Amino acid sequence: MAANVPASDEAVYASYQAKWATQPDSSDAWLARAREVSEVLSQDAAQRDQDNKSPRAEIALLKHSGLLKLLGPKKYGGGEQPWSVGYQAIREVAKGDGSIGMLLAYHLLWSTTANVVGTPEQIERTHELIIKNNYFVGGAVNPRDSDLKITSDGDHIVFNGAKFFNTGGVVSDLTVLEGVLEGTEDHIFALVETRQPGIKFAHNWHNIGLRLTESGGVKIENIRVPWSDALGWDEATKKPREDILKIPFASLLLPTIQLVFSNFYLGIAIGALEFASKYTVGNTRAWPFGGDNKESATDEFYILERYGNFFAHLRAAEALADRAGEHISSVYSKYGSNRASLTPEERGEAAEWVASIKVVATDVGLRVTSGVFEVTGARATSLKVGLDRFWRDIRTHTLHDPVAYKNRELGRFALLHEYPEASWYT
Known part of the structure; x- marks a missing residue:
C-alpha cells in the first residue's frame, strides 16, 4: 500500500x-x-x-x-x-x-x-x-468494465487491464482476477497474491457510503498465473472443462453474491433502527405543539407507529432472507458433489428467491435508513451522532445494479413463469 x-x-x-x-x-x-x-x-x-x-x-x-x-x-x-x-x-x-x-x-x-x-x-x-x-480475499471482478485481457504463455496465463471497482483489494492477501482468454469468448477466474508489483491500486474510493471497503480502481499489469490455477480449466488441453463451466451450476456464483448484497443491506437497516431506538429513548424530545402533548418522545403516537412499522417490515424481510438463504444452501448441499445434475429450472428457482429479497431489502432498507430521522429529531443529523452513515451505505451499494430490472425479472416469472437467463447480474 x-x-x-x-x-x-x-x-x-x-x-x-x-x-x-x-x-x-x-x-x-x-x-x-x-x-x-x-x-x-x-x-x-x-x-x-x-x-x-x-x-x-x-x-x-x-x-x-x-x-x-x-x-x-x-x-x-x-x-x-x-x-x-x-x-x-x-x-x-x-x-x-x-x-x-x-x-x-x-x-x-x-x-x-x-x-x-x-x-x-x-x-x-x-x-x-x-x-x-x-x-x-478481495476481488477485481466488475462486469461493467472491460474484461481483463488474458494471454497464454507456455504453462502460464498473463492478465492485463484495469478495473474501476475492486472491493477489498488494498487490504487483501489474495485477489480474484477474471478476464477473457485472447482469441476466445471464454472467461477465466484465478486467485493470485495481492502484494506484487503488477497489482497497482488507485486509492480513489472517496464515495458517500461504505467508505471503509476500499472499493476503488486497480491496474493489472503482466500478472502471471500457472494454467493449473485457471479455475475450471484443463491444464493439459488449455480448454474450459465442459463438465464444470458449461453447466447451470457454474452460474450459481451470481445468485450467491446477490444474496450477499441483500443480507448486508438488511444488516445495515436493522443496525440503523437499533441505533435510532437508543437515540430516541435517550435524546429525542417530545413535540410540545401537537395538541395531544406527551411528556416523553417514547409516548408519541407517530414515533411509536413509525418504529412499529419499520420493525414489522424488517422482521418480514429477515424471514424472506433466511428462506432464500436456506434455498441456496440446499442447492449447494444437494449438488455440490454432483454439479452436472442441477437443472436450469432449479437454478432459476433459486435465482428468483434471491431476486425477491433483493427487491424487498432494497426498498425496506432505503425507507428505514432515511425514515429514522423522522423519529429521532433534528439533533440526530449531527455528524457526531453518525446516523447518516446507515443511509449512505445502503444508498451507495443499492446502485450496484438497478433494482428495477429485478422487479421486471420477477414480473416475468410471476406472469409468464419464465426463469431468468443467467447473466453477470442474475
Missing part, C-alpha cells in the same frame, strides 16, 4: 486474538461470534467512517474472530457452516459497521469461488491455502 495512504492500526484489536483463540463449534456459536464483532465495531463506527482510513485494523479483527474461515472445511480449520449461516453472520456484522459487513460478505463469496467453478483438486488446494493461512 502506498505510504501516503492512512490506515487504521492493527494493534487496536490485538487483545481479541487471545480472547477469540477458541473457534466457534456450532452455528449458534458462530453467529454469537459475529454479534460480538458487530458490537466491537459499533462502538466507534461513526468516527471510523469519518476518518476514512484503510481498514487494516478491521480486517485484523475479522481474522482474530475466525469469521473468515466460517464456510471452509473443518479438515483445514474451517467452520464448515452452510451459506445460510454465512448470510446471517454477514447481516450481524453489518449491523455494527456496513463497510466491514460488506468486506466479510465479499470475502466469503470470493474465498469459495472454486466451489462453483473450480476442479475438485482446485477446490481442495484453494481451501487449504485460505483457511490455513487465515487469508482475506
